[in-house]
Amino acid sequence: MASQRRYYDDSYTTRFEARVTERRDLGGRPAIELESTYFYPESGGQEADRGRIGGAAVVDVQAGDDGRVWHVVQGEPGDAAPLAAEIDWARRFDAMQQHTGQHVLSAAFERVLGASTLSSHLGDARASIELAMADADWRTLDRIEEAANRVLWENRPIMLHWTDDEGVKRFKLRKELKVSGRIRVVEIPDWDVSACGGTQGAASTQAAAT
Numbered sequence: 001m002a003s004q005r006r007y008y009d010d011s012y013t014t015r016f017e018a019r020v021t022e023r024r025d026l027g028g029r030p031a032i033e034l035e036s037t038y039f040y041p042e043s044g045g046q047e048a049d050r051g052r053i054g055g056a057a058v059v060d061v062q063a064g065d066d067g068r069v070w071h072v073v074q075g076e077p078g079d080a081a082p083l084a085a086e087i088d089w090a091r092r093f094d095a096m097q098q099h100t101g102q103h104v105l106s107a108a109f110e111r112v113l114g115a116s117t118l119s120s121h122l123g124d125a126r127a128s129i130e131l132a133m134a135d136a137d138w139r140t141l142d143r144i145e146e147a148a149n150r151v152l153w154e155n156r157p158i159m160l161h162w163t164d165d166e167g168v169k170r171f172k173l174r175k176e177l178k179v180s181g182r183i184r185v186v187e188i189p190d191w192d193v194s195a196c197g198g199t200q201g202a203a204s205t206q207a208a209a210t
Contacts, residue, residue, distance in 0.1 A: 002067030004036035008184060009160070011096055011199040013038050014089045017082035018053065024070070026062065031070040032077060038087060041069050045120040046099055046198045050091055054083035091124075092199065098122040099198045100158060100188075101148075102129060107192035108148040109133070110174060113140070117175065151191050158200050161185040168195070 003021075006013065018034040025031070032053065041063035042048040048061035054077035063069045077083055099122060106117040106129060115133035136144075161171070161184070168183050174194050177183070186196040 003033060003069040005069065006036055006038045007040050007199055008197065010038070011092070011201065014051075014087040014092065016085050018085045019082045020077065026070050026072055029060070029072045031062075031072045033068055033070055034085070037069055037071070038085075039069065039071055040092070040095070040199050044196070044198055045102075046095055046122050047124070049087050049095075051085065051087040053085045054078035054080060094124075095122060096199045096201050098127050100200055101152075102127065103186065103188060103192050103194060103196070103200075104148050104151050105129060105144070107174060107188070108144045108151075111191075112143055112147050151188065156188050156191065159187040159189065160200070161187060 006016070016038055018037060020032050021035050022033040023030070024033075034053070039051065039058060039061045040046065040049045041061040043063060049058070051058045053071060053073060056073035056075035056077040058071050059074050060072035061069060062072065102117075102120050102122065106120070109115040109117065109129075109131055113133060113136070115131045118130040118132055120129045121127065163171070163183050163185060165180050165183070168177065168185065171185055171187075171193050173185070174192055177195050179195060183195055184197055185193060186198075186200055187193045
């Protein structure tokens with residue numbers, strides 16, 4: 001059964017209690033599955049959260065194709081039920097800022113130059129975006145920077161929408177949809193609308209729309 005991913009609706013909770021549902025070996029490392037989790041697993045160019053579960057350090061988080069989330073640990077979490085868990089907030093908040101910044105910047109390239117984003121990677125030292133365009137001069141990049149910064153200065157809200165295959169048709173998505181079923185859409189009003197499962201500094205969450 002797939003783990004309940006609480007971070008989808010709440011990127012700010014960093015301390016919670018969790019029950020272990022299964023233990024296994026993941027690539028030669030001990031890993032545990034929780035009944036529900038706020039830990040973000042590596043995906044979509046965003047790196048995994050770090051933190052602690054019980055007496056163990058969480059050094060990686062991975063999700064399988066079946067939706068189950070595995071927390072790779074160092075040390076023994078313990079047998080308490082439930083266990084106290086805590087996410088490294090400094091790392092999480094940095095990822096949130098980078099991910100929202102990537103949405104803003106990718107939309108700027110799309111709007112100003114018509115250049116779509118092919119892939120992105122968010123990391124501890126640097127973030128990168130691969131674009132469908134040739135090299136650009138500094139004057140062009142200055143235009144992109146100005147457009148992106150204008151959105152940041154306006155402090156626009158970040159909105160989350162849950163919808164389905166039919167309801168998503170009312171959104172003008174920036175990039176091609178690659179998922180189906182229950183779909184999470186991240187919107188920066190009048191700037192960017194993307195299907196996204198990453199952590200964002202969302203101001204509001206709206207229920208499924210059709």
